[in-house]
Amino acid sequence: MGEGSSRGLRERIDDRISDPIWWNDVLQLAKTVLAAVAAWVIAASVLDLPQPFLAPWAALLVVHATVYRTFSKGAQQVAATVVAVLLATLVGEAFGLSTWAITLLLVVALVLGSVPWLGAEATTIATTGLVVLTTGFDDDVMLLSRLYDTAIGVVVGLLVNVMVWPPLRRHTAAKALDAVDDGIGMLLVDIAGGLGDGCQDEDVTGWIDRTRDLDQDLDQAWALVRQAQESARMNPRRSARSMRDPRQWHELLRRLEQAVAETRSLARTLGGQSAHRETWGEAFADPWISVLADVGRAAVEADPEGLVGARGRLVALSEDMRRTERSAEWPVYGALIINLRNIIDAMDEVAAANPITGRRLRIRLPAPRA
Structure with a gap:
């Protein structure tokens, strides 16, 4: 690489690392990862929940680009996640794990996702419900565990986004x-x-x-x-x-x-x-x-x-x-x-x-x- 190319690359790197907008994006990415990992550690290692995958899932959903959206959209996504867990449990108890059960789950999830209060969270309800249905639905303790997972992820995501350098665009x-x-x-x-x-x-x-x-x-x-x-x-x-x-x-x-x-x-x-x-x-x-x-x-x-x-x-x-x-x-x-x-x-x-x-x-x- 020639001296001119090396100098140009150095100037581009200096320009990027001195840009506060770039650092805001990096910080937001780091906060999202921190929230998800912290939620997983609390659910898996501290509380020893049997299937703690919903904790980092919920944390990822609530960490938004603004604090206000973290609360407003986060509430909708949390409601969507809870609806999905309950829906998967009801469908699983009634029809078991079958093709018809998955079809019914997806249809109902997509319909519920069109309700205005849920903020068009059809994809969140469908994907979360599908995961819950296919990983186990016939245990009341497991149902409560998944609701605990969701609550942990929500609380951790909110705290991280509000307390760790809240984003200002x-x-x-x-x-x-x-x-x-x-x-x-x-x-x-x-x-x-x-x-x-x-x-x-x-x-x-x-x-x-x-x-x-x-x-x-x-x-x-x-x-x-x-x-x-x-x-x-x-x-x-x-x-x-x-x-x-x-x-x-x-x-x-x-x-x-x-x-x-x-x-x-x-x-x-x-x-x-x-x-x-x-x-x-x-x-x-x-x-x-x-x-x-x-x-x-x-x-x-x-x-x-x-x-x-x-x-x-x-x-x-x-x-x-x-x-x-x-x-x-x-x-x-x-x-x-x-x-x-x-x-x-x-x-x-x-x-x-x-x-x-x-x-x-x-x-x-x-x-x-x-």
């Missing part, structure tokens, strides 16, 4: 907002570069398509902010307080939506002009394209001062054109100036709030010795 949501912010900025820079080089119709179509991609990224960002808000509910961490009512995040998302819409409008306006610079004239084209590029770079770099400076230059350009220019292209000038002004107004608060993403962890691979 703030960084994930912030990273999604930052990605949309950067996407808008890079698109504006590309539009400015395309106009400077002389863009074609396919360039304009590509810019419009990229705004549609940004719309999809925004939908994902909204979903992640809602998940972050949910992760703050019932979360004992002090940093969860600001996420319980994330008004600032909602305002930033609305501003990003406006910026994407204005960028699409700007691109459509450009698509209506067959020869941009030649039709506009240098008095408008050069300063406007320069401001457009600077706005894009300021958005990528989260530079609110750069956006303020760009707004001042845009206002000066508008005043200068109003005093000196009598071109038939004034409707186009006005549309492009308004689009760009609205983009600046939408993005300045986003740039100012950029520290909302938090800091990356200062974790790196040890430097190799010379």
